[in-house]
Amino acid sequence: MDPHTFRSDIGVDVYWRRRMAALVGVLVVVAVVAWACSSGGSEDTSKVQAQLGGSPTPDPIVTVLPTVTVTPSPSPSSPRRAAKAAARAKQPGDACDAPDLVLNMQGQEDVYAPGSHPRFLLTLVNIGKVMCTAEVGPRAMEVRITSGDDRVWSSADCVSGDTDDIRRLDRGIPYVQEVEWDRRRSGGDCTAKHEGAQAGTYVAVLRSPGLKSRRAVFHLR
Structure with a gap:
Protein backbone atom coordinates (compact mmCIF):
# COMPACT_ATOMS: atom_id res chain seq x y z
CA MET A 1 0.00 0.00 0.00
CA LEU A 65 -18.09 -38.22 43.78
CA PRO A 66 -20.67 -38.55 46.64
CA THR A 67 -20.28 -36.55 49.82
CA VAL A 68 -19.51 -38.77 52.81
CA THR A 69 -20.12 -37.60 56.38
CA VAL A 70 -18.10 -39.50 59.00
CA THR A 71 -19.87 -39.84 62.35
CA PRO A 72 -17.71 -41.24 65.19
CA SER A 73 -19.41 -44.29 66.64
CA PRO A 74 -19.06 -45.12 70.34
CA SER A 75 -16.70 -47.98 71.01
CA PRO A 76 -18.64 -51.04 72.07
CA SER A 77 -18.07 -52.01 75.68
CA SER A 78 -16.62 -55.42 76.34
CA PRO A 79 -19.20 -57.92 77.67
CA ARG A 80 -16.62 -59.20 80.13
CA ARG A 81 -15.97 -55.67 81.40
CA ALA A 82 -19.68 -55.03 81.76
CA ALA A 83 -20.08 -58.28 83.70
CA LYS A 84 -17.28 -57.33 86.06
CA ALA A 85 -18.84 -53.90 86.62
CA ALA A 86 -22.16 -55.55 87.45
CA ALA A 87 -20.44 -57.97 89.84
CA ARG A 88 -18.75 -55.08 91.65
CA ALA A 89 -22.04 -53.32 92.30
CA LYS A 90 -22.82 -54.40 95.87
CA GLN A 91 -26.42 -54.55 97.01
CA PRO A 92 -27.59 -53.79 100.57
CA GLY A 93 -27.49 -56.95 102.66
CA ASP A 94 -24.70 -58.65 100.69
CA ALA A 95 -21.77 -60.12 102.59
CA CYS A 96 -19.19 -57.52 103.53
CA ASP A 97 -15.90 -57.48 101.65
CA ALA A 98 -12.72 -57.35 103.73
CA PRO A 99 -11.60 -53.97 102.22
CA ASP A 100 -14.88 -52.44 103.47
CA LEU A 101 -14.28 -53.47 107.10
CA VAL A 102 -12.11 -52.03 109.86
CA LEU A 103 -11.23 -54.38 112.74
CA ASN A 104 -9.95 -53.11 116.08
CA MET A 105 -9.31 -54.41 119.57
CA GLN A 106 -8.45 -52.57 122.78
CA GLY A 107 -7.52 -54.00 126.17
CA GLN A 108 -9.17 -52.49 129.20
CA GLU A 109 -5.94 -52.54 131.24
CA ASP A 110 -2.22 -52.64 130.59
CA VAL A 111 -1.45 -54.52 133.81
CA TYR A 112 -3.70 -57.10 135.51
CA ALA A 113 -3.27 -58.01 139.17
CA PRO A 114 -3.33 -61.64 140.28
CA GLY A 115 -6.84 -63.08 139.89
CA SER A 116 -7.96 -60.25 137.58
CA HIS A 117 -9.20 -61.42 134.18
CA PRO A 118 -8.09 -59.49 131.08
CA ARG A 119 -10.95 -57.99 129.07
CA PHE A 120 -10.84 -56.81 125.47
CA LEU A 121 -13.23 -54.61 123.54
CA LEU A 122 -13.69 -55.69 119.91
CA THR A 123 -15.10 -53.40 117.22
CA LEU A 124 -15.98 -54.04 113.59
CA VAL A 125 -16.94 -51.09 111.37
CA ASN A 126 -18.36 -51.05 107.86
CA ILE A 127 -16.81 -48.25 105.79
CA GLY A 128 -18.42 -49.38 102.51
CA LYS A 129 -21.08 -47.46 100.62
CA VAL A 130 -23.99 -49.76 101.49
CA MET A 131 -25.16 -51.87 104.42
CA CYS A 132 -23.62 -55.35 104.48
CA THR A 133 -23.60 -58.43 106.69
CA ALA A 134 -20.68 -60.03 108.54
CA GLU A 135 -20.07 -63.10 110.67
CA VAL A 136 -19.02 -62.09 114.19
CA GLY A 137 -19.05 -65.47 115.97
CA PRO A 138 -16.05 -66.71 118.04
CA ARG A 139 -14.61 -68.60 115.06
CA ALA A 140 -14.98 -65.66 112.66
CA MET A 141 -13.64 -63.07 115.13
CA GLU A 142 -10.83 -64.83 116.95
CA VAL A 143 -8.89 -63.32 119.83
CA ARG A 144 -5.50 -65.00 120.03
CA ILE A 145 -3.08 -64.49 122.91
CA THR A 146 0.60 -65.33 122.64
CA SER A 147 3.75 -64.94 124.68
CA GLY A 148 6.75 -64.90 122.36
CA ASP A 149 6.38 -67.97 120.12
CA ASP A 150 4.04 -69.67 122.59
CA ARG A 151 0.37 -69.79 121.53
CA VAL A 152 -1.34 -69.45 124.89
CA TRP A 153 -5.06 -69.02 124.24
CA SER A 154 -7.64 -68.56 121.48
CA SER A 155 -11.32 -67.69 121.68
CA ALA A 156 -11.93 -70.16 118.82
CA ASP A 157 -10.70 -73.17 120.79
CA CYS A 158 -13.26 -75.64 122.13
CA VAL A 159 -16.25 -73.85 120.61
CA SER A 160 -19.17 -76.21 120.09
CA GLY A 161 -22.66 -76.02 118.68
CA ASP A 162 -24.05 -73.43 116.32
CA THR A 163 -21.75 -70.46 116.75
CA ASP A 164 -22.74 -68.56 113.61
CA ASP A 165 -23.64 -64.97 114.40
CA ILE A 166 -24.38 -62.84 111.34
CA ARG A 167 -24.94 -59.14 111.94
CA ARG A 168 -26.08 -56.26 109.78
CA LEU A 169 -23.46 -53.54 109.61
CA ASP A 170 -24.69 -50.11 108.61
CA ARG A 171 -22.11 -47.71 107.27
CA GLY A 172 -20.08 -46.10 110.05
CA ILE A 173 -21.93 -47.77 112.96
CA PRO A 174 -19.55 -50.15 114.81
CA TYR A 175 -20.43 -53.60 116.05
CA VAL A 176 -19.04 -53.93 119.59
CA GLN A 177 -18.22 -57.12 121.48
CA GLU A 178 -16.41 -57.81 124.75
CA VAL A 179 -14.21 -60.87 125.28
CA GLU A 180 -12.84 -62.05 128.64
CA TRP A 181 -9.87 -64.36 129.18
CA ASP A 182 -9.92 -66.55 132.29
CA ARG A 183 -6.10 -66.66 132.37
CA ARG A 184 -6.00 -70.34 131.44
CA ARG A 185 -4.30 -71.89 128.47
CA SER A 186 -6.34 -73.50 125.69
CA GLY A 187 -5.64 -76.03 122.97
CA GLY A 188 -6.98 -78.81 120.79
CA ASP A 189 -7.84 -81.12 123.70
CA CYS A 190 -11.00 -79.63 125.11
CA THR A 191 -11.51 -82.35 127.73
CA ALA A 192 -8.20 -81.75 129.47
CA LYS A 193 -7.87 -79.35 132.36
CA HIS A 194 -5.57 -76.58 131.23
CA GLU A 195 -3.16 -74.89 133.57
CA GLY A 196 -3.21 -71.21 134.33
CA ALA A 197 -0.95 -68.75 132.52
CA GLN A 198 2.18 -67.56 134.28
CA ALA A 199 2.93 -63.97 135.16
CA GLY A 200 4.58 -62.14 132.31
CA THR A 201 4.05 -60.12 129.15
CA TYR A 202 1.42 -61.16 126.60
CA VAL A 203 0.21 -60.00 123.21
CA ALA A 204 -3.42 -60.17 122.04
CA VAL A 205 -4.51 -59.89 118.38
CA LEU A 206 -8.00 -59.96 116.87
CA ARG A 207 -8.28 -61.94 113.63
CA SER A 208 -11.02 -62.23 111.03
CA PRO A 209 -10.95 -63.57 107.44
CA GLY A 210 -8.76 -61.13 105.52
CA LEU A 211 -8.40 -58.82 108.54
CA LYS A 212 -6.11 -58.39 111.51
CA SER A 213 -6.13 -55.80 114.28
CA ARG A 214 -3.20 -54.06 115.89
CA ARG A 215 -1.49 -55.83 118.77
CA ALA A 216 -2.55 -55.18 122.33
CA VAL A 217 0.32 -55.71 124.77
CA PHE A 218 -0.49 -56.33 128.45
CA HIS A 219 1.10 -57.81 131.57
CA LEU A 220 -0.07 -60.41 134.09
CA ARG A 221 1.05 -60.14 137.72
Missing part, protein backbone atom coordinates in the same frame (compact mmCIF):
# COMPACT_ATOMS: atom_id res chain seq x y z
CA ASP A 2 1.26 3.41 -0.92
CA PRO A 3 1.85 5.52 2.17
CA HIS A 4 1.04 8.65 0.17
CA THR A 5 -2.65 7.70 0.17
CA PHE A 6 -2.89 8.58 3.92
CA ARG A 7 -1.63 12.11 3.55
CA SER A 8 -5.09 13.40 2.70
CA ASP A 9 -6.66 12.10 5.99
CA ILE A 10 -4.09 11.29 8.71
CA GLY A 11 -0.36 11.31 8.85
CA VAL A 12 1.86 8.26 8.50
CA ASP A 13 3.00 8.42 12.15
CA VAL A 14 -0.53 8.25 13.47
CA TYR A 15 -1.28 5.27 11.28
CA TRP A 16 1.66 3.22 12.55
CA ARG A 17 0.95 4.13 16.18
CA ARG A 18 -2.55 2.64 15.88
CA ARG A 19 -1.16 -0.50 14.25
CA MET A 20 1.38 -0.97 17.05
CA ALA A 21 -1.28 -0.44 19.76
CA ALA A 22 -3.50 -3.11 18.23
CA LEU A 23 -0.58 -5.52 17.99
CA VAL A 24 0.39 -4.98 21.63
CA GLY A 25 -3.19 -5.67 22.75
CA VAL A 26 -3.25 -8.96 20.88
CA LEU A 27 0.07 -10.01 22.44
CA VAL A 28 -1.20 -9.21 25.96
CA VAL A 29 -4.31 -11.40 25.49
CA VAL A 30 -2.20 -14.25 24.10
CA ALA A 31 0.23 -14.01 27.05
CA VAL A 32 -2.60 -14.12 29.62
CA VAL A 33 -4.19 -17.17 28.01
CA ALA A 34 -0.83 -18.96 27.78
CA TRP A 35 -0.04 -18.23 31.43
CA ALA A 36 -3.44 -19.53 32.59
CA CYS A 37 -3.04 -22.77 30.64
CA SER A 38 0.54 -23.43 31.74
CA SER A 39 0.00 -22.75 35.49
CA GLY A 40 -2.18 -25.89 36.01
CA GLY A 41 -3.32 -24.63 39.46
CA SER A 42 -7.01 -24.42 40.13
CA GLU A 43 -6.43 -21.61 42.61
CA ASP A 44 -4.56 -19.40 40.12
CA THR A 45 -7.08 -20.15 37.35
CA SER A 46 -9.92 -19.19 39.65
CA LYS A 47 -8.23 -15.89 40.43
CA VAL A 48 -7.81 -15.10 36.73
CA GLN A 49 -11.39 -16.02 36.01
CA ALA A 50 -12.56 -13.88 38.92
CA GLN A 51 -10.59 -10.95 37.57
CA LEU A 52 -12.15 -11.50 34.15
CA GLY A 53 -15.64 -11.58 35.72
CA GLY A 54 -16.24 -15.35 35.29
CA SER A 55 -16.81 -18.14 37.79
CA PRO A 56 -14.58 -21.23 38.17
CA THR A 57 -15.84 -24.36 36.42
CA PRO A 58 -16.13 -27.31 38.88
CA ASP A 59 -14.06 -30.41 38.21
CA PRO A 60 -16.43 -33.03 36.68
CA ILE A 61 -14.72 -35.85 38.65
CA VAL A 62 -15.21 -34.03 41.97
CA THR A 63 -18.84 -33.30 41.04
CA VAL A 64 -19.61 -37.01 40.49
Whole structure:
Protein backbone atom coordinates (compact mmCIF):
# COMPACT_ATOMS: atom_id res chain seq x y z
CA MET A 1 0.00 0.00 0.00
CA ASP A 2 1.26 3.41 -0.92
CA PRO A 3 1.85 5.52 2.17
CA HIS A 4 1.04 8.65 0.17
CA THR A 5 -2.65 7.70 0.17
CA PHE A 6 -2.89 8.58 3.92
CA ARG A 7 -1.63 12.11 3.55
CA SER A 8 -5.09 13.40 2.70
CA ASP A 9 -6.66 12.10 5.99
CA ILE A 10 -4.09 11.29 8.71
CA GLY A 11 -0.36 11.31 8.85
CA VAL A 12 1.86 8.26 8.50
CA ASP A 13 3.00 8.42 12.15
CA VAL A 14 -0.53 8.25 13.47
CA TYR A 15 -1.28 5.27 11.28
CA TRP A 16 1.66 3.22 12.55
CA ARG A 17 0.95 4.13 16.18
CA ARG A 18 -2.55 2.64 15.88
CA ARG A 19 -1.16 -0.50 14.25
CA MET A 20 1.38 -0.97 17.05
CA ALA A 21 -1.28 -0.44 19.76
CA ALA A 22 -3.50 -3.11 18.23
CA LEU A 23 -0.58 -5.52 17.99
CA VAL A 24 0.39 -4.98 21.63
CA GLY A 25 -3.19 -5.67 22.75
CA VAL A 26 -3.25 -8.96 20.88
CA LEU A 27 0.07 -10.01 22.44
CA VAL A 28 -1.20 -9.21 25.96
CA VAL A 29 -4.31 -11.40 25.49
CA VAL A 30 -2.20 -14.25 24.10
CA ALA A 31 0.23 -14.01 27.05
CA VAL A 32 -2.60 -14.12 29.62
CA VAL A 33 -4.19 -17.17 28.01
CA ALA A 34 -0.83 -18.96 27.78
CA TRP A 35 -0.04 -18.23 31.43
CA ALA A 36 -3.44 -19.53 32.59
CA CYS A 37 -3.04 -22.77 30.64
CA SER A 38 0.54 -23.43 31.74
CA SER A 39 0.00 -22.75 35.49
CA GLY A 40 -2.18 -25.89 36.01
CA GLY A 41 -3.32 -24.63 39.46
CA SER A 42 -7.01 -24.42 40.13
CA GLU A 43 -6.43 -21.61 42.61
CA ASP A 44 -4.56 -19.40 40.12
CA THR A 45 -7.08 -20.15 37.35
CA SER A 46 -9.92 -19.19 39.65
CA LYS A 47 -8.23 -15.89 40.43
CA VAL A 48 -7.81 -15.10 36.73
CA GLN A 49 -11.39 -16.02 36.01
CA ALA A 50 -12.56 -13.88 38.92
CA GLN A 51 -10.59 -10.95 37.57
CA LEU A 52 -12.15 -11.50 34.15
CA GLY A 53 -15.64 -11.58 35.72
CA GLY A 54 -16.24 -15.35 35.29
CA SER A 55 -16.81 -18.14 37.79
CA PRO A 56 -14.58 -21.23 38.17
CA THR A 57 -15.84 -24.36 36.42
CA PRO A 58 -16.13 -27.31 38.88
CA ASP A 59 -14.06 -30.41 38.21
CA PRO A 60 -16.43 -33.03 36.68
CA ILE A 61 -14.72 -35.85 38.65
CA VAL A 62 -15.21 -34.03 41.97
CA THR A 63 -18.84 -33.30 41.04
CA VAL A 64 -19.61 -37.01 40.49
CA LEU A 65 -18.09 -38.22 43.78
CA PRO A 66 -20.67 -38.55 46.64
CA THR A 67 -20.28 -36.55 49.82
CA VAL A 68 -19.51 -38.77 52.81
CA THR A 69 -20.12 -37.60 56.38
CA VAL A 70 -18.10 -39.50 59.00
CA THR A 71 -19.87 -39.84 62.35
CA PRO A 72 -17.71 -41.24 65.19
CA SER A 73 -19.41 -44.29 66.64
CA PRO A 74 -19.06 -45.12 70.34
CA SER A 75 -16.70 -47.98 71.01
CA PRO A 76 -18.64 -51.04 72.07
CA SER A 77 -18.07 -52.01 75.68
CA SER A 78 -16.62 -55.42 76.34
CA PRO A 79 -19.20 -57.92 77.67
CA ARG A 80 -16.62 -59.20 80.13
CA ARG A 81 -15.97 -55.67 81.40
CA ALA A 82 -19.68 -55.03 81.76
CA ALA A 83 -20.08 -58.28 83.70
CA LYS A 84 -17.28 -57.33 86.06
CA ALA A 85 -18.84 -53.90 86.62
CA ALA A 86 -22.16 -55.55 87.45
CA ALA A 87 -20.44 -57.97 89.84
CA ARG A 88 -18.75 -55.08 91.65
CA ALA A 89 -22.04 -53.32 92.30
CA LYS A 90 -22.82 -54.40 95.87
CA GLN A 91 -26.42 -54.55 97.01
CA PRO A 92 -27.59 -53.79 100.57
CA GLY A 93 -27.49 -56.95 102.66
CA ASP A 94 -24.70 -58.65 100.69
CA ALA A 95 -21.77 -60.12 102.59
CA CYS A 96 -19.19 -57.52 103.53
CA ASP A 97 -15.90 -57.48 101.65
CA ALA A 98 -12.72 -57.35 103.73
CA PRO A 99 -11.60 -53.97 102.22
CA ASP A 100 -14.88 -52.44 103.47
CA LEU A 101 -14.28 -53.47 107.10
CA VAL A 102 -12.11 -52.03 109.86
CA LEU A 103 -11.23 -54.38 112.74
CA ASN A 104 -9.95 -53.11 116.08
CA MET A 105 -9.31 -54.41 119.57
CA GLN A 106 -8.45 -52.57 122.78
CA GLY A 107 -7.52 -54.00 126.17
CA GLN A 108 -9.17 -52.49 129.20
CA GLU A 109 -5.94 -52.54 131.24
CA ASP A 110 -2.22 -52.64 130.59
CA VAL A 111 -1.45 -54.52 133.81
CA TYR A 112 -3.70 -57.10 135.51
CA ALA A 113 -3.27 -58.01 139.17
CA PRO A 114 -3.33 -61.64 140.28
CA GLY A 115 -6.84 -63.08 139.89
CA SER A 116 -7.96 -60.25 137.58
CA HIS A 117 -9.20 -61.42 134.18
CA PRO A 118 -8.09 -59.49 131.08
CA ARG A 119 -10.95 -57.99 129.07
CA PHE A 120 -10.84 -56.81 125.47
CA LEU A 121 -13.23 -54.61 123.54
CA LEU A 122 -13.69 -55.69 119.91
CA THR A 123 -15.10 -53.40 117.22
CA LEU A 124 -15.98 -54.04 113.59
CA VAL A 125 -16.94 -51.09 111.37
CA ASN A 126 -18.36 -51.05 107.86
CA ILE A 127 -16.81 -48.25 105.79
CA GLY A 128 -18.42 -49.38 102.51
CA LYS A 129 -21.08 -47.46 100.62
CA VAL A 130 -23.99 -49.76 101.49
CA MET A 131 -25.16 -51.87 104.42
CA CYS A 132 -23.62 -55.35 104.48
CA THR A 133 -23.60 -58.43 106.69
CA ALA A 134 -20.68 -60.03 108.54
CA GLU A 135 -20.07 -63.10 110.67
CA VAL A 136 -19.02 -62.09 114.19
CA GLY A 137 -19.05 -65.47 115.97
CA PRO A 138 -16.05 -66.71 118.04
CA ARG A 139 -14.61 -68.60 115.06
CA ALA A 140 -14.98 -65.66 112.66
CA MET A 141 -13.64 -63.07 115.13
CA GLU A 142 -10.83 -64.83 116.95
CA VAL A 143 -8.89 -63.32 119.83
CA ARG A 144 -5.50 -65.00 120.03
CA ILE A 145 -3.08 -64.49 122.91
CA THR A 146 0.60 -65.33 122.64
CA SER A 147 3.75 -64.94 124.68
CA GLY A 148 6.75 -64.90 122.36
CA ASP A 149 6.38 -67.97 120.12
CA ASP A 150 4.04 -69.67 122.59
CA ARG A 151 0.37 -69.79 121.53
CA VAL A 152 -1.34 -69.45 124.89
CA TRP A 153 -5.06 -69.02 124.24
CA SER A 154 -7.64 -68.56 121.48
CA SER A 155 -11.32 -67.69 121.68
CA ALA A 156 -11.93 -70.16 118.82
CA ASP A 157 -10.70 -73.17 120.79
CA CYS A 158 -13.26 -75.64 122.13
CA VAL A 159 -16.25 -73.85 120.61
CA SER A 160 -19.17 -76.21 120.09
CA GLY A 161 -22.66 -76.02 118.68
CA ASP A 162 -24.05 -73.43 116.32
CA THR A 163 -21.75 -70.46 116.75
CA ASP A 164 -22.74 -68.56 113.61
CA ASP A 165 -23.64 -64.97 114.40
CA ILE A 166 -24.38 -62.84 111.34
CA ARG A 167 -24.94 -59.14 111.94
CA ARG A 168 -26.08 -56.26 109.78
CA LEU A 169 -23.46 -53.54 109.61
CA ASP A 170 -24.69 -50.11 108.61
CA ARG A 171 -22.11 -47.71 107.27
CA GLY A 172 -20.08 -46.10 110.05
CA ILE A 173 -21.93 -47.77 112.96
CA PRO A 174 -19.55 -50.15 114.81
CA TYR A 175 -20.43 -53.60 116.05
CA VAL A 176 -19.04 -53.93 119.59
CA GLN A 177 -18.22 -57.12 121.48
CA GLU A 178 -16.41 -57.81 124.75
CA VAL A 179 -14.21 -60.87 125.28
CA GLU A 180 -12.84 -62.05 128.64
CA TRP A 181 -9.87 -64.36 129.18
CA ASP A 182 -9.92 -66.55 132.29
CA ARG A 183 -6.10 -66.66 132.37
CA ARG A 184 -6.00 -70.34 131.44
CA ARG A 185 -4.30 -71.89 128.47
CA SER A 186 -6.34 -73.50 125.69
CA GLY A 187 -5.64 -76.03 122.97
CA GLY A 188 -6.98 -78.81 120.79
CA ASP A 189 -7.84 -81.12 123.70
CA CYS A 190 -11.00 -79.63 125.11
CA THR A 191 -11.51 -82.35 127.73
CA ALA A 192 -8.20 -81.75 129.47
CA LYS A 193 -7.87 -79.35 132.36
CA HIS A 194 -5.57 -76.58 131.23
CA GLU A 195 -3.16 -74.89 133.57
CA GLY A 196 -3.21 -71.21 134.33
CA ALA A 197 -0.95 -68.75 132.52
CA GLN A 198 2.18 -67.56 134.28
CA ALA A 199 2.93 -63.97 135.16
CA GLY A 200 4.58 -62.14 132.31
CA THR A 201 4.05 -60.12 129.15
CA TYR A 202 1.42 -61.16 126.60
CA VAL A 203 0.21 -60.00 123.21
CA ALA A 204 -3.42 -60.17 122.04
CA VAL A 205 -4.51 -59.89 118.38
CA LEU A 206 -8.00 -59.96 116.87
CA ARG A 207 -8.28 -61.94 113.63
CA SER A 208 -11.02 -62.23 111.03
CA PRO A 209 -10.95 -63.57 107.44
CA GLY A 210 -8.76 -61.13 105.52
CA LEU A 211 -8.40 -58.82 108.54
CA LYS A 212 -6.11 -58.39 111.51
CA SER A 213 -6.13 -55.80 114.28
CA ARG A 214 -3.20 -54.06 115.89
CA ARG A 215 -1.49 -55.83 118.77
CA ALA A 216 -2.55 -55.18 122.33
CA VAL A 217 0.32 -55.71 124.77
CA PHE A 218 -0.49 -56.33 128.45
CA HIS A 219 1.10 -57.81 131.57
CA LEU A 220 -0.07 -60.41 134.09
CA ARG A 221 1.05 -60.14 137.72
